[in-house]
Amino acid sequence: MIPKYYIIIAAACIVLLFLADPASATPIPVIIRGSVVEMNESAHTVTLRADCERYSCRYNVTGLFVGRVPNREIFSRVKPGEVVEAVFKDWIFQITDPSSGYIVPSRDTHNIRQWYTIQSLAHGDNGTLVSTELFGDPGYVDTPLDAGYRVDYRLSGSAPHAYDYATFPRDTLANTSVRKDAEFSRSVVLATGKVCRYSDTRDNTTITIQFIGGYDAGGMEGKACPCADYHIRVLSEKDRTPLAMGREEESAAPHKSPSGPLLPVLVAGAMILVAGFRRMQE
Missing domain, CATH: 1.10.287 (Helix Hairpins)
Structure with missing residues (x-):
């Protein structure tokens, strides 16, 4: 007995x-900020150096990270040395130490396989960081788009053969909403590869949105997303110089343990x- x-x-x-925490049972989106170290167009990869001691990160990881880019548009728009915000997925205990929040330091480059979002950063009107250009999924980032734009989406289409961010069903449709405030709200359904463009005459800004692709994760959204790939760019008359190492830098927020x-x-x-x-x- x-x-x-x-x-x-x-x-x-x-x-x-x-x-x-359910996050411990599945890979979670990890949002970091750091500088672009290498861009390998032939291998479709970007290497970033996480710099969470200087820039506020949701998880205070350290070291070098390499992964496949969300889409190829990034190679003509981002340069080495620029500071970006990026998203990858990993198991929480693989990336953090519950006592300190830091990944175990290593001289090796961490292969995270896939970047789900990389967005260019600049200083906004009040000195805070804004995103001027986004590559990947806009639903899993911390830094807002410039000029107050917000992009939300809902995907529909055939179920994918595998939840692989590199291969999307061609018939996926993206019901895409673009908002700034109560006076500026637009909605459009984009097929794979299609582009839309909206302007706001109140501040002379324009946002261009291309839906690269995606898949309808259905009930698996919590485990299978980020699952949309966009190229979003905000154009403004104001000078939005890309943030780069060596320029005026944002003060880091106090480190917090992500163990929750x-x-x-x-x-x-x-x-x-x-x-x-x-x-x-x-």
Whole structure:
């Protein structure tokens, strides 16, 4: 017969699994800021150096990261040395240390396989960072588009053979919304490769949006997205010089541990295991 305390420990562990942050059970979007180190057009890759001690990052990772670009438009628009915001996906325990929030430092380049978003950064009117150009999925970034533009989407179409960001079904449609405020709201359905363009005469800005492709993730959105690929550019009469290393830089925000609700769960689990071992020794 199984001892009663074994059953209690097993039940407690099951409860902890349900209480744990769902992000621990699936790869999550990781948003970082850093400088472009290398652009390899033949390999379709970009290498970035994360600089989360100087620029605020949601996860304070360090080191070099290389991955496939969201789309080829980036090679004619972004240059080495520029500071960008970028998104990749990974398991939370692969990239963070629950006690400090930092990835384990390494001299090796981390191959993250795929960049889901890379966006160019510049200083806005009030000195905060804005994005002047975006390559990839606009739904998983921290820095807003310049001039207050916001782009949302809803995808429809046939189910993909695999949730692969490099190969999209050709029949995917993107119901795309462009907003700034209550007075500026536009909506358009874009097929793969199609472009739309909107202007706001109030501030003489223009936004161009090309839908590169994507797939309808359906109920798998939480695990399969980012799943849309756009090229978005905001044009303004104001001087929006791309942020680059060596120029005036944004102050870093205080570092915070990304462990969130995971830390108390881990502590509680350790206490349960210790109690179980003590019972075994009695």
